Amino acid sequence: MIIKKFQANTETEAIILAKEELGKDAIVMNIKTISPKGFYKLFRKPLVEVTAAIDDNISYKNDKAATPKKQTFPDVIYDEPASSSQAAEPNHGKESSAIEEKLNNLQNLLEKQIVEKETIKEDKKEKVKAASKNLACIQLIYNQLILNEVDEKYANQIISEIEGTLKKDSSMDNILSSIYQKIVLKLGQPNTISLKGKTPKFIFFIGPTGVGKTTTIAKIASKFKVEEKAKVAFLTSDTYRIAAVEQLRTYANILGIPLKVVYNIDEMEQSRKEFADFDVVFVDTAGRSHRNKYQRDDIEGLMKAIPENEREIYLVLSATTKYRDLVTITEAYSEMVGYNLIFTKLDETSSVGNLFNIRMLTNAPLSYATFGQDVPDDIDRIDPQSIAKQLLRGH
Ligand SMILES: Nc1nc2c(ncn2[C@@H]2O[C@H](COP(=O)(O)OP(=O)(O)OP(=O)(O)O)[C@@H](O)[C@H]2O)c(=O)[nH]1
Ligand SMILES: [Mg+2]
Structure with a gap:
């Protein structure tokens, strides 16, 4: 944050000076009237001093900002820190609250994005977790088939055929019953001798x-x-x-x-x-x-x-x-x-x-x-x- 004071004959002039130097996004933080002291009191009118500020993250819109314009008044004090406790005028408060609102919106947006990202991450994690749980169950069943001397080729065939039909987080029971049903289907209806039809x-x-x-x-x-x-x-x-x-x-x-x-x-x-x-x-x-x-x-x-x-x-x-x-x-x-x-x-x-x-x-x-x-x-x-x-x- 850069804070500067600008003095001019009128408030408007002082604000113009501030905006010229700091850019149109400069925020007016305080305005006060300065009466000339001592000897000068006789010759000069009171001045208006505007304290303005700009977030240094916002780049200066005005090139002049890099080389502050010399004021015509000898008693202008540059770069003097202002007291933030001084209340801003209602008019200028409007500008500041617009920026604040923008910042808030931006923050909300960022927060929303972060939450969304996290949710996606969690979602992915859950999916991976569920898939690996499925995989562990499938592996167990596959091993059982192999132990029972099912040829690897057919065990793999069964697994790959049921895998696509499984929900992401199927229970062991579900997986087992899918494989069981698949095996029953593959074994087919047995054919036994029937005396129906032509004999002998x-x-x-x-x-x-x-x-x-x-x-x-x-x-x-x-x-x-x-x-x-x-x-x-x-x-x-x-x-x-x-x-x-x-x-x-x-x-x-x-x-x-x-x-x-x-x-x-x-x-x-x-x-x-x-x-x-x-x-x-x-x-x-x-x-x-x-x-x-x-x-x-x-x-x-x-x-x-x-x-x-x-x-x-x-x-x-x-x-x-x-x-x-x-x-x-x-x-x-x-x-x-x-x-x-x-x-x-x-x-x-x-x-x-x-x-x-x-x-x-x-x-x-x-x-x-x-x-x-x-x-x-x-x-x-x-x-x-x-x-x-x-x-x-x-x-
Ligand atoms: N443990 C057991 N032994 C069986 C079974 N079926 C047949 N056997 C036995 O196997 C042996 C051979 O049976 P067979 O019926 O003579 O076999 P086959 O195929 O006719 O034999 P060949 O005519 O010589 O080709 C016999 O000792 C049967 O008792 C079975 O299910 N279990
Ligand atoms: Mg025989």
Whole structure:
């Protein structure tokens, strides 16, 4: 703040002087009349002294301000500090309050901007906090999926699909239920044998050696025979091992089900006629190395003897097989279209990740799961909800 005094014959002249020097924004702080003292009293009229001030932050409008104009009066005192306690005249007070108002407005504006900035910052912070909380929950669930042997590729796929649908500050429960629902959807509706429509249905069981094809046939056949009172027959093309035929014959005898051994396509066509008035015919096949294409072709040839709309194919896989091997197995069967997936030996593994992975890889519908050697009890239709819960559950 620069404060200066200006003397002139009249108040107006003094103010003009002040404004000339300090600029039009100069504020008049005080006005007083100065009577000449002593000898001068006789010759001079009283003077008017105006004390004016300017905020030094406001640049001088008038160039003259830099070099103060010399007053014509010898007794003018420059740069004398004025007393701020002296009251300003009402007229000039108006100017000062206008500036004050401007300053207040500016201050309000700044404060508002600061508050807005802070709010944005807080908002951002909250969002980041919420997002990182979401991320922590997602990370936990992701780890759980990996522990349950879900392939990283599919775990990432699930996470990226639900991430976009989450609210910024979802609860752990919300995230968990989104992932759960996503898994259930991906597992899809299981496809199981139904006797609706055209009968008989020829149900082929194919798959690697020792996974439980014959045992699974016995379990399913028993349910149809006992619970649905269906007319059931057995066919086996597993002519490589006497023990294999005998194994199925034992079940056939217990359940009172006819059994026929088929060696070639002709015999297969023959059997189709023979069992024409049956509801369902289960066809057991020899466990074949998925590496042997000729063995697979044999089975495919037999299957083709039955029209597509009369047959169903079930690829039997053991849940205990390493994922990498399951991938090779399913690749080997990829030419065989329209198969369903059965998973056996779920009692021998604590994780159902493979079941999910293979479903994702092949896009083939899931059907049955077996969980023990007991015929007929240890089998059930795959329940996607139960699998999803197992995939998300810790051990
Ligand atoms: N723990 C357990 N064992 C099972 C299950 N299903 C079948 N098994 C056993 O697995 C072994 C092989 O079963 P099979 O039914 O002969 O298997 P397969 O696929 O017909 O075998 P091949 O005809 O030789 O290819 C038997 O000891 C069965 O009792 C299951 O769900 N859990
Ligand atoms: Mg068998």
